[in-house]
Amino acid sequence: MAEKDKVLIANGQGFWGDSILGPVRLVDEGPLDYLTLDYLAEVTMSIMQKLKSRKPEAGYATDFVKLVDRILPQLVEKNVKVVANAGGVNPHACKDAVMDVIARHGKSGVKVAVVEGDDVLDRLDELIAAGEAFHNMDTGAPLANVRDRVTSANVYLGAFPIAEALGQGAQIVLTGRGTDPGLVLGPLIHEFGWGPRDYSLLSAGTVAGHIVECGAQCTGGNYTDWREVPDMARIGYPVIEAHANGTFYVTKHEGTGGLLNEDTVRHQLVYEMGDPANYLTPDCVADFTSFRLSEDGASRVKIEGVTGGPPTDTYKVSISYLDGWKATGQLTVSGPDALDKAKLCAQIVWDRLAFDGFEYAPEERLEEYVGAGVCHAGIDETDSPAEVVLRMGVKGPDRAKVDRFGMELVPLVTSGPPGVTGFAGGRPKATEIIGFWPALVKKSLIKTKVTVYTS
């Protein structure tokens, strides 16, 4: 394997719904070896299984296919490799769609790899029979309690299958569920020849992946001192300059907007953090208290000295299940006396529902007065907002009862206090609540598979 001195890895998509301008500009505006793209949140897997059950060729991130169509000529010309978890719960359908795009562009010889083995929805009963109870990591309850309502089940795979795909010459690697930092760690394992026992190097790659996994959140997006961030409209997405010894730099392309310094990187390092000394992944346990963080010139942050230890013998499994129904809706109430009128509106809704025999327990209902102090309740509230958005919701196991609530919000416009408007959304309807069931499964029971296809 030809091992490089340094590798440039960017992340252009922090979640499904992130701006397409991120990856488009990354391949356009500066040097790059790898483009990584993260499309999967926990709830996404459940939605994708549902789409696939209705249509066998659905169940992956369709945005990715549109992106490939747009940037393929540059990817090929500049030899930028792509690692994306766009495969969702149907990576082969995603691969087929990508191959169609490549064929339409008339490019032959492009290799596309599929990493699979994460999707265990169809294997659940077999794994349960093999002794895996899938106890809920938070509550300790066995999966049997909700087994008949499970909608998706995916193992968080590690980075080595991605490295294996790259080793077979893939230019585009499609995965299903894996860890987010693994999208970055995989290319580093491949490029630098890191082994499964190089725990501190694997931890360094994990820290790098964590920093870029939410795209522009490390380059000035969602930053406390937002007034200091220039040109947020053209915010630069992050590029990791990684070295074989585990030292890496967080950078962004020259001339892009946003802000990159020690503090913006630190903001992302703490994002969704649990115990910083024990950041568990399938490949290592990274220690986020181990490294040194420093600025190395403008828009360049150095991280060195990352350490970590061996992983556990289990994978985390993300299981989703149908957990009832919910509906939310809102109306806007103008002044004068906006808050008093909005509170009366809410009381009228609950009273009318009760009058018709529908009562909701306190934990099954919510009312918010947006504008009077909702996000920072108890900390910053006002009783005299100029206007207020009344937001109400209910949830529970009975779909009809949840739908009944939705019928009593809009009538307030003509049968409540004056100044009630903003009902453009129509009647709130019941939607499914997707619950999550975090569990563990023995690594020895999970087999990953890498297949490479050539256009």
Add this chain to the structure above:
Amino acid sequence: MPKVPLSRIASARSGDKGEGSNVGVMARSDVAYSFLKEHLTSDVVREHMAAINEGGVRRYEADNMHVLNFLLADSLGGGGSASLKTDAQGKTHGLAVLRLELEVPQVVLDATPEA
């Protein structure tokens, strides 16, 4: 001692973590970090966030980044998609914590640059 909002000596970011949220508080100087390590306890944060978080608060430290990481156990009104709240992901909890008013010694303020 001058009373200042926590934002004077720290920045923060928050996000969802199961049925709760995490708030990473980042000191703006070495001196501010030492002060916060002693005074910004999990009890102080739990009390400040009591109208938002119905569960306990646990604190972790990362000295290398001057970070105190707080885990709020029950701050989203249900995990996953079960929440009815506007801020179902705890995105605004960091700014909420930064509004905490603290009595901070003048020497700490003098040694901590303003944002």
